[in-house]
Amino acid sequence: MDSFAEVLVVGAGPTGLMLAGDLARAGVNCTVLERRAEETNLTRAFAVHARTLEMLDARGLADDLVATGARVGALRLFGRLEVDLSRLPTRFPYVLVTPQYNTERVLEERASVLGVRIVRGAEVLGLRQDADGVELDVRYEDGTLGTQRAIYAVGADGVRSTVRRALALPFPGHSAIQSVMLADVRLGEAPEEVLTVNAARDGFVFIAPFGDRWYRVIAWDRRRQLPDDASVELEEIREITRRVLGTDYGMHDPRWMSRFHSDERQVPQYRVGRVFLAGDAAHVHSPAGGQGMNTGLQDAANLGWKLAATIHGWAPDGLLDSYHNERYPVGRAVVRGSDTLLRLTLAQSPATRAARWLLANVVGRFASPPAVVSRAVSGISIAYAARRGEHRLAGRRAPDARLAPGKAGETRLYEVLRGGNFVLLSPAGAAIEREWTDRVDRATLADATLPTVLVRPDGYVAWATDETAPASRDAALRAALTRWCGHPASDTKGGNLVQLRRTHE
Numbered sequence: 307m308d309s310f311a312e313v314l315v316v317g318a319g320p321t322g323l324m325l326a327g328d329l330a331r332a333g334v335n336c337t338v339l340e341r342r343a344e345e346t347n348l349t350r351a352f353a354v355h356a357r358t359l360e361m362l363d364a365r366g367l368a369d370d371l372v373a374t375g376a377r378v379g380a381l382r383l384f385g386r387l388e389v390d391l392s393r394l395p396t397r398f399p400y401v402l403v404t405p406q407y408n409t410e411r412v413l414e415e416r417a418s419v420l421g422v423r424i425v426r427g428a429e430v431l432g433l434r435q436d437a438d439g440v441e442l443d444v445r446y447e448d449g450t451l452g453t454q455r456a457i458y459a460v461g462a463d464g465v466r467s468t469v470r471r472a473l474a475l476p477f478p479g480h481s482a483i484q485s486v487m488l489a490d491v492r493l494g495e496a497p498e499e500v501l502t503v504n505a506a507r508d509g510f511v512f513i514a515p516f517g518d519r520w521y522r523v524i525a526w527d528r529r530r531q532l533p534d535d536a537s538v539e540l541e542e543i544r545e546i547t548r549r550v551l552g553t554d555y556g557m558h559d560p561r562w563m564s565r566f567h568s569d570e571r572q573v574p575q576y577r578v579g580r581v582f583l584a585g586d587a588a589h590v591h592s593p594a595g596g597q598g599m600n601t602g603l604q605d606a607a608n609l610g611w612k613l614a615a616t617i618h619g620w621a622p623d624g625l626l627d628s629y630h631n632e633r634y635p636v637g638r639a640v641v642r643g644s645d646t647l648l649r650l651t652l653a654q655s656p657a658t659r660a661a662r663w664l665l666a667n668v669v670g671r672f673a674s675p676p677a678v679v680s681r682a683v684s685g686i687s688i689a690y691a692a693r694r695g696e697h698r699l700a701g702r703r704a705p706d707a708r709l710a711p712g713k714a715g716e717t718r719l720y721e722v723l724r725g726g727n728f729v730l731l732s733p734a735g736a737a738i739e740r741e742w743t744d745r746v747d748r749a750t751l752a753d754a755t756l757p758t759v760l761v762r763p764d765g766y767v768a769w770a771t772d773e774t775a776p777a778s779r780d781a782a783l784r785a786a787l788t789r790w791c792g793h794p795a796s797d798t799k800g801g802n803l804v805q806l807r808r809t810h811e
């Protein structure tokens with residue numbers, strides 16, 4: 307055995323790096339195995355949406371990332387149809403346009419500072435599980451083979467996931483679009499808008515800036531459908547760009563060009579025993595709507611604290627299974643949403659083309675899509691199922707509530723969430739539940755009329771009450787803390803943790 311970690315994460319893409327950082331913040335010993343020996347500057351995603359920025363804010367990373375990119379307050383779909391993001395109820399009422407390598411860099415720096423071991427040039431070939439743990443077969447850069455063992459493993463190894471195949475899980479779905487061309491180019495003339503996007507009868511074009519005078523072009527030409535390995539000529543991209551946008555902006559000097567196809571697929575189970583799937587390993591769809599990386603980062607935010615709670619021995623029953631139960635429906639909605647957007651964009655049937663024309667030229671001229679669309683695109687409306695009869699806030703995103711000034715000078719909920727714990731938000735004077743202080747931080751709401759709310763480490767409401775009578779409220783709170791945060795520390799004394807860790811010594 308080469309080494310032991312409590313959690314092995316396969317893949318140092320955005321999903322794996324976010325998860326590893328969260329585990330390390332929670333005191334879990336975590337190693338990331340990454341097949342590529344070198345870091346890469348190839349980038350795919352450009353759009354970081356508001357909910358993802360909130361999650362990065364809850365890790366103290368959002369401001370650094372925002373400084374690397376451009377803020378776009380409205381997303382153009384086609385024609386005049388735009389999704390207005392500027393009125394979203396968040397600190398980040400925009401989509402941040404920044405190359406994926408910037409997101410990966412801030413996540414990797416954080417993970418390294420927190421003590422994650424990132425092993426590059428380590429390709430996972432297969433795995434076995436037993437009652438106590440998981441064993442991964444690894445081939446290192448120099449060709450040697452080895453085995454790494456952990457209590458849990460997570461496949462964040464992208465769309466061709468080896469972990470998913472080793473679990474013998476199907477990846478049902480269909481091919482969404484063929485022969486999409488990608489190119490990194492210089493432009494003679496900068497486009498007026500940060501993101502330039504349009505679709506016409508014959509294809510679509512998307513142009514985004516890297517921020518250093520290089521631009522990424524994504525183009526699709528209905529008239530030229532070639533296999534992925536067919537070479538790409540810049541002239542093909544210039545030609546479809548002129549047809550769709552009316553100009554090719556003097557595109558020249560491509561430094562990289564490629565052709566790819568995109569599928570829409572989702573794995574039916576995000577967990578098999580001690581192994582989990584997250585990010586593109588679990589769901590994949592076309593780049594329409596720019597959701598893939600965002601969804602993967604949110605998978606990681608959902609899974610990290612649950613794995614940590616289990617390893618620390620206080621996770622209530624069913625907490626680990628709630629990862630699949632909560633994230634599978636979100637993944638399914640994202641796959642369906644990007645499918646709908648892609649179908650509208652590529653519309654060919656007279657009825658769909660007419661609907662698209664109406665949206666682009668008539669609806670888009672007089673009205674924006676309703677707020678529900680901007681909330682969905684930004685991730686702000688993502689919510690998890692709550693039990694029947696629970697408070698209306700249960701399962702919903704906790705907004706970044708303003709706090710009464712505390713000792714540490716934190717003024718917003720998302721600053722307190724940086725500790726990685728649950729946060730109990732209550733009006734001044736409410737009773738303090740001392741037994742859970744190792745996993746629950748307390749903050750006092752600036753607005754004393756708001757309900758008492760228990761916020762999960764991933765920024766969703768676990769439980770809330772409008773009850774103000776101290777005795778009933780405190781009894782309900784105690785039940786909620788036991789349900790969500792396990793038995794108080796005095797009951798467990800870390801016993802399970804000691805047991806879990808001993809098994810592997």
Ligand SMILES: Cc1cc2nc3c(=O)[nH]c(=O)nc-3n(C[C@H](O)[C@H](O)[C@H](O)COP(=O)(O)OP(=O)(O)OC[C@H]3O[C@@H](n4cnc5c(N)ncnc54)[C@H](O)[C@@H]3O)c2cc1C
Nearest residue numbers: 317319320321341351352353430464585586596598599600
């Ligand atoms: C053209 C294009 C544009 C896109 N634009 C957007 C956008 O604007 N917004 C957005 O949110 N998403 C976008 N996406 C999707 C986004 O890029 C992906 O969803 C995201 O990269 C997924 O992250 P991940 O960490 O899950 O997987 P990946 O980024 O694929 O990372 C997986 C990692 O695992 C490693 N790995 C693989 N196999 C093994 C193995 N056996 N052993 C060890 N390591 C392994 C890989 O080397 C890789 O580093 C776009 C995608 C494309 C193709």
